[in-house]
Amino acid sequence: MSIVAADTAWVLISSALVLFMLPGLALFYGGMVRRKNVLSSMMHSFVAMGIIAVEWVIIGYSLAFGTGNWFIGGFEHVFLRGIDLYSTSGTIPTYAFIVFQGMFAIITPALISGAIVGRIKFKSYIAFVALWGLIVYAPVCHWVWGGGFLTGEALDFAGGTVVHITSGISALALLVFLGKRKGYGLDAIKPHNVTFTLLGVGLLWFGWFGFNAGSALAADEVAGLAFITTFIAPAAAGLSWMAAEWTHSGKPTALGFATGILAGLVAITPGAGFVTPMAALLIGLIAGIVCYWAVMLKGKLGYDDSLDVFGVHGAGGITGALLTGVFASVGATGLLLGNSHQLLLQLEGVVITIIYASVCTILIGFVLDRTMGLKVTESEENIGLDKTCHGETAYNI
Amino acid sequence: MSIVAADTAWVLISSALVLFMLPGLALFYGGMVRRKNVLSSMMHSFVAMGIIAVEWVIIGYSLAFGTGNWFIGGFEHVFLRGIDLYSTSGTIPTYAFIVFQGMFAIITPALISGAIVGRIKFKSYIAFVALWGLIVYAPVCHWVWGGGFLTGEALDFAGGTVVHITSGISALALLVFLGKRKGYGLDAIKPHNVTFTLLGVGLLWFGWFGFNAGSALAADEVAGLAFITTFIAPAAAGLSWMAAEWTHSGKPTALGFATGILAGLVAITPGAGFVTPMAALLIGLIAGIVCYWAVMLKGKLGYDDSLDVFGVHGAGGITGALLTGVFASVGATGLLLGNSHQLLLQLEGVVITIIYASVCTILIGFVLDRTMGLKVTESEENIGLDKTCHGETAYNI
């Protein structure tokens, strides 16, 4: 089958948009850490672009999208064997498909890094990302999108499960080894530059249009739908988060509004092309509130998910996956249309992913902790990772 | 009629580009205020994304583009009723059209915020934006683009009148209630971070290609024309502003060059798809100088349009609207081709919009001032709105 130029253009530009989410994430996270860790935190996003891009074309793509079995793809496309200029995937060149999917493989582990800022060894982070990409991301991606056992069962338009639940849960799991930052709970560890965080969420929203609407893999009506839902849900979630915060803690912070937008982006991801704009409005409103309280919970439970990866991506991803099962009405039917089975399928997808991601992450974490060690020394943490891991300071005169 | 995939791709990516102008605007404005108001100023842009996106799909779109009458659209598309996946507008899905137009509805009130930084209550700003979107934006948009009485009369390719004149004039009108910042005219209230402002104008220019060339609503020759004019005019305006400033005040500032680029972007907006590239060059050169002097005028008149919304969007929008009537030659004819009637129509559009926008803004301002109050207290202004309205500080250690 030959390619459709318009679909190709759309998937290519969408791929560029998703790549652009990485600097966006780097800013979003980097703004929230202290000055002494900002480069370290940004490097978590940047180095993922290096590591996973290379890993993806060498083996990741093959494991995720090779034919394989119910669990994982095969080795047939290792080093992109068997693919050339004229290979197609649907109406686009396979190269375009590989690159688009590769962007998702990059951002997912990078998301995790928000939980563990300021205390993970750089070397170990690299190893973690590389292993996690193979052991967690590639299989789950294969299950849901690559022909594995969830393909065609659980609805996941653009990665609510594959991207956000895996990363949100793994973030929590990794805390088993990395614990809290020094001084957590004693001193306020405040964002060193909230303007970065705002700008970051701007880049993320912009890029997310590629993430969600690009997942239609064609410039068609579904892309249009996924686009408008990705427009509405984050707006609604920003507002509902703000409302929750305003009433609960007295002031509507900019950081909160930005986080709310992100929560809405996460929550609409699995259903972007399956629900109506008005369902997106509801999903957004709900996600803003759910994630607000998920983040508040942290205070009670006392773990240091530093930049709230679980509170936003975990909670938001689960909320979105389940609500997709409720509201699906375009090209699929959910609970509200009488199909309660879909909600069960969604739940199944969520539960399996949670178990798989957390178990694997703990295993990877355990091995790395015993071999390379995961956590920096107390004195390195005090001085800050920019200086101790990277030998530089972000700001100079 | 079925959609054209290439046009859909083009309008979708253009929509994303226009959304991206909001973080751009947040940076542009945020860089120009003092440290203590930067988050407040950025939130003016961000919260508009929340408020208007939701308002637009609930009712704004229907009011602007519903059939209605000469003055305003109807309620037929409230909550996007009557639109589904397969609805089309021209050659693109209606969902794509809604979202593209929604981006314009967002940025317009956000532009106003530049005039009133550092002294408006956040709650009242939210109310203002919501009301203004319904009372000013929706009708004017309906007049010019939605089938109202100016449709097909006044030329406005991408919003010189609908976006820039409405916002530029409303900014002035709002000053009636908000007055000057404390210390204005006594101390230099300088931009806290000019690099943000430069980056912001970079994002704005980038996004403006979607704004103008996307307004062709198709990936066709007219899009190509609108793109190249949006390339030339801001370049020319940046240079002519710089020349004016260099000769008048002795140094070519970066802030000035950036503002000049913005002036060129504003001025080419109404004519982008109607004039030749060489006309765009002239429009840019003229706009840079006109807006430079419009900003200088402020010093004489003594009002505190803090970030020069009128000087740039008002003056630039009027200049552009009129020059479109002079230079129009592609798909329309202007004065230079002997059609002086068009210039009259342009003038009519400008005058009516100025009157309507200023009257309505004053009414809205009056009501809000009496009910919620518009201006913060002197002590809140002194401390800065980041702390007093949002309970946070942008920069921490």
Added chain:
Amino acid sequence: MSIVAADTAWVLISSALVLFMLPGLALFYGGMVRRKNVLSSMMHSFVAMGIIAVEWVIIGYSLAFGTGNWFIGGFEHVFLRGIDLYSTSGTIPTYAFIVFQGMFAIITPALISGAIVGRIKFKSYIAFVALWGLIVYAPVCHWVWGGGFLTGEALDFAGGTVVHITSGISALALLVFLGKRKGYGLDAIKPHNVTFTLLGVGLLWFGWFGFNAGSALAADEVAGLAFITTFIAPAAAGLSWMAAEWTHSGKPTALGFATGILAGLVAITPGAGFVTPMAALLIGLIAGIVCYWAVMLKGKLGYDDSLDVFGVHGAGGITGALLTGVFASVGATGLLLGNSHQLLLQLEGVVITIIYASVCTILIGFVLDRTMGLKVTESEENIGLDKTCHGETAYNI
């Protein structure tokens, strides 16, 4: 021939992406200079947008792409004469082609500015850029892409020679007149804001997809290939630079990783649409190491190419041009496929460009130095160019 809408959409969005590289470059460079020169440095990129955009439509395009002779195009398209809404270039409107090519004409001289930050007069920089665009860029562009004597000979998919070798070499040549910054070699002149530099490279990578994949001038398989190679090579180069730095100097800096990404982007530019993804992987790995050592060389040779324009663009461009001659296998054949002639052609292109660019740059520099003077006074350099050339400071309270 009529246009193809999808190709038009693709080239237009690619043009916007390339324009977006200018703010990216401004950040990349601006972050690396000291606080006192940041606006000056950013203005080098921004003012190039003004100067060259105007120059390009007035005469540059005609000189580069007019019919002309083996050396240079003619004056037939001065002021875009002879081109209208319906003119086409391949499958896209000529206006789109002009704008896309114009973006390349802008970024090339802007790249040079990194070598000479903190000591060039703004007025002279403007003159330099304008002259260089006519005397160096337009002819070389004509040779390689516009029908000149290298067209169809040397392979240069997206500007390895036209953009990177010309700018990298001219940067060195200009140092003849501008020498070192005061204190170079005595005090560490450190980047004032590495986060800007990281963000800048994020913008550059994002924009580079338009630069390289847009150079296919169609949304086709070749665009897909150029896209994926532009995905892989910088990732690989970032990693190999990091590896080189980590082993050689002990720490993997964020600045280094960012520079490595840039090196990979540069090196894949000439071959993006001619080599396979796996060749791109190799090119990236090689480029990261070559450029790392090219930068290290500076320390030995003692010239002050302040932000390493030669080390990255010069060395990377040469590496890429030659490796294209080695690895070319898609729509062209290189050394590995037995065509050693291609490598010779590449070498020829490289050598001629190096000679031409350096001779012309020295001539331009000589004339400007004698007439306007190129270098600021020592006291201006001490105080910083932001204050002395632009009358402003980037950061205020």
Added chain:
Amino acid sequence: MPMKYVIAIIRPERLDAVKRELQEVEVNRLTVTSVSGYGAQKGHLEVYRALEYEVNLLEKIKLDIAVNDEFLEPTIEAIQRGAKTNDKGEIGDGKIFVLPLEDVIRISTGEIGSGAI
């Protein structure tokens, strides 16, 4: 020596007022530093991301003013007038420290002592 080195810690938002008051009494040379401080002004709890913290380091402005003895009183009074949030004065309005100053040299002219202040 008849000179003092006055160090005042004030609220950032009072800087303009203090400057104006000082100009009134013809003290128009000073040096400004951004600092942060804590003192009696406490108990300001802040919730950040689900945890409550006592925020103790608050942004302040430090003024260094070298004066001849006869200017000491007016200087202190001017600072007090400008720095008070309101007539009563609020916790956190700041402090003034007076240190002995032995000598002053004006770099440009080489002047020394009282005349150089």
Added chain:
Amino acid sequence: MPMKYVIAIIRPERLDAVKRELQEVEVNRLTVTSVSGYGAQKGHLEVYRALEYEVNLLEKIKLDIAVNDEFLEPTIEAIQRGAKTNDKGEIGDGKIFVLPLEDVIRISTGEIGSGAI
């Protein structure tokens, strides 16, 4: 006058510890400034872009603490305890300077002298 103006230069990463130690001895008013400094702590070579530099200006934190004489000893000892990188102490741990303080005025109340500290 029985008061002193203590200026301490410490490592940024020790600020929290010093603050805690000071609170132990009930010195809970101070002013913090970001400074950079050089001193005995040298020889730290850095390679930046192919050139070796001796980095001499290092980030430090400066504390200003006005105390009554009886608090001087405890204050100094507390700073020493908090500021030492380890038991031995390392070059670069910082210095404490003690200056005479003639007077203190608390702006909010107008209190003067020891009581105002």
Added chain:
Amino acid sequence: MPMKYVIAIIRPERLDAVKRELQEVEVNRLTVTSVSGYGAQKGHLEVYRALEYEVNLLEKIKLDIAVNDEFLEPTIEAIQRGAKTNDKGEIGDGKIFVLPLEDVIRISTGEIGSGAI
């Protein structure tokens, strides 16, 4: 006590020169703070967005240098040499303040007094 606490306010662009001059006279310990100041150097009008302002707060650098008495003279002279814009000296070149210093403690070693400087 035979020690002084020298505070110098200089132009930012002279910092390198002053550092070099100080090293010449073997004063190689100091603390640097970014400050802003105003003084005799005035009348510098700036137009910002259509309005004229008298810019009075200019960026300066503050140096804190604790010295033993015998180093005082050379220190002051070195600063003067390095800080002058040109031979005549210009308004705005800065000031040097000399304060009495009662005691010094080096944190790492616990050394006290002159030897600890």
